Amino acid sequence: MPSKSAKKQDTKKKTTVIAGEDLASRLEKKIKDRSASIAIIGMGYVGLPLAVEFGRVGFKVNGIDILEKKIKTINAGKSDVDDIKDYEVKELVDLKRLHCTNDFSVLKNSDVVIICVPTPLNKTKDPDVSFILAAVEQIEKYLHQGQLVVLESTTYPGTTEELIRPKLDALGLKVGRDLFLAFSPERVDPGNEKYTTQNTPKIVGGTTPACLKVAKAFYEQVIVQVIPTSSTKAAEMVKLLENTFRSVNIGLVNEVALMCDRLGIDVWEVIDAAATKPFGFMPFYPGPGLGGHCIPIDPHYLSWKLKSLNYYARFIELAGDINSHMPEFVVEKITKALNSRRLSINGARILILGVAYKKDISDLRESPALDVIRLLQEKGAKVSYCDPFVPVIKMDHGPDLKAITLNEKTLKSCDCAAITTDHSSFNYQWIVDNSPIVVDTRNATKNVISGRKKIFKI
Ligand code: SAJ
Numbered sequence: 001m002p003s004k005s006a007k008k009q010d011t012k013k014k015t016t017v018i019a020g021e022d023l024a025s026r027l028e029k030k031i032k033d034r035s036a037s038i039a040i041i042g043m044g045y046v047g048l049p050l051a052v053e054f055g056r057v058g059f060k061v062n063g064i065d066i067l068e069k070k071i072k073t074i075n076a077g078k079s080d081v082d083d084i085k086d087y088e089v090k091e092l093v094d095l096k097r098l099h100c101t102n103d104f105s106v107l108k109n110s111d112v113v114i115i116c117v118p119t120p121l122n123k124t125k126d127p128d129v130s131f132i133l134a135a136v137e138q139i140e141k142y143l144h145q146g147q148l149v150v151l152e153s154t155t156y157p158g159t160t161e162e163l164i165r166p167k168l169d170a171l172g173l174k175v176g177r178d179l180f181l182a183f184s185p186e187r188v189d190p191g192n193e194k195y196t197t198q199n200t201p202k203i204v205g206g207t208t209p210a211c212l213k214v215a216k217a218f219y220e221q222v223i224v225q226v227i228p229t230s231s232t233k234a235a236e237m238v239k240l241l242e243n244t245f246r247s248v249n250i251g252l253v254n255e256v257a258l259m260c261d262r263l264g265i266d267v268w269e270v271i272d273a274a275a276t277k278p279f280g281f282m283p284f285y286p287g288p289g290l291g292g293h294c295i296p297i298d299p300h301y302l303s304w305k306l307k308s309l310n311y312y313a314r315f316i317e318l319a320g321d322i323n324s325h326m327p328e329f330v331v332e333k334i335t336k337a338l339n340s341r342r343l344s345i346n347g348a349r350i351l352i353l354g355v356a357y358k359k360d361i362s363d364l365r366e367s368p369a370l371d372v373i374r375l376l377q378e379k380g381a382k383v384s385y386c387d388p389f390v391p392v393i394k395m396d397h398g399p400d401l402k403a404i405t406l407n408e409k410t411l412k413s414c415d416c417a418a419i420t421t422d423h424s425s426f427n428y429q430w431i432v433d434n435s436p437i438v439v440d441t442r443n444a445t446k447n448v449i450s451g452r453k454k455i456f457k458i
Contacts, residue, residue: 291357354421
């Protein structure tokens with residue numbers, strides 16, 4: 001098919017548009033010979049690893065971020081993301097394949113733009129897509145023909161099609177012909193050394209078949225397996241199913257823990273025994289609540305969208321309710337443990353062991369340990385904490401809490417030590433031997449010989 005080309009003056013954007021069917025193949029060629037220039041908006045735990053992967057295979061990557069400190073760190077050849085080492089950034093910066101800036105005008109010369117900005121919930125637990133909108137507003141300023149725009153931020157089904165596409169179409173450039181638009185969910189698991197950006201299969205949905213083809217070719221340059229979906233909506237839903245699956249199953253197992261507590265059954269024994277079933281079962285474990293930037297947040301993007309379609313996502317809401325009440329259950333357990341020594345929670349010296357939202361990382365976002373600390377303080381307890389990954393906690397109310405050193409003295413001088421994050425570096429036998437009372441919310445003491453000392457487990 002001879003490539004058509006026609007010039008038309010776009011009154012809205014004063015841009016000469018060369019509509020041509022070969023724009024996709026031209027971009028695909030630049031992708032395959034690595035001459036395509038990439039811009040990644042949002043250089044966090046998703047954006048920076050992506051930049052490193054593409055820089056490593058020869059692409060020139062401009063990282064765009066609003067945080068001056070982050071920009072300086074990356075351009076100095078250092079990483080501020082746990083999973084990326086300084087040397088990985090330095091070698092790309094030295095090769096001039098990675099540069100970070102807050103100047104969106106680099107988009108003028110970018111062939112591929114990836115949006116990796118946060119999608120939190122606002123105070124009323126509704127999706128906050130303001131970061132996506134802010135990024136798209138900048139993209140609109142520098143949009144040009146032949147560009148591929150990919151949204152990676154987790155969001156509700158329809159965001160790419162209903163929120164982004166109309167903005168780009170309105171500029172006179174036709175999505176699927178003059179430029180390309182796709183959605184590809186991030187699957188970064190912080191701290192996971194086995195599954196990295198490169199070897200975790202990547203879902204990609206295109207606005208049109210041409211968009212899918214180009215986006216798939218793009219990710220195939222660095223990711224071992226790229227899985228296409230029939231639409232951007234399907235790709236958005238895949239991510240939400242993945243994380244809703246976890247939040248609902250964690251909610252289920254937390255409710256099982258509440259039931260076992262009332263039945264006087266050890267929930268950990270029950271789960272371990274059920275996990276011997278070689279098919280049809282997948283173990284999840286109770287805990288002090290649901291932390292992190294994904295699992296507690298993402299499912300509410302789905303339930304919010306469905307509410308607008310007059311559907312109430314009961315499982316999501318129920319799991320959210322159970323998970324968010326687990327910190328209260330932990331405080332009840334601590335109260336019961338103190339009572340066993342005729343101690344009141346008011347005035348008790350409680351030592352919290354581990355505050356990150358999950359073990360062996362430093363991330364505090366949505367950490368249930370913070371809720372446990374707040375609830376204990378509200379009841380008059382004197383709370384201190386130890387966490388080798390978290391030197392200080394900026395509390396919403398009251399003074400910052402600084403981590404104290406974990407030693408025999410700090411253990412012996414508290415009334416109760418509560419394990420809320422089961423970091424591998426803790427010595428749990430030593431903790432039990434030296435603490436007057438231990439509350440364990442993670443079954444971290446499963447291999448400990450406690451002798452006559454009772455360990456209070458959830
Ligand atoms: N949690 C439990 N019980 C469980 C599993 C987790 O209480 O059985 C708690 C954790 O302590 C944490 C929260 O849930 O507070 C979330 O834990 P997570 O293991 O789901 O870890 P995240 O939030 O880092 O989730 C990420 C997700 N990755 C992406 O979204 C790309 C998730 O999809 C991964 O499955 C998860 O890592 C993982 O498997 O580690």
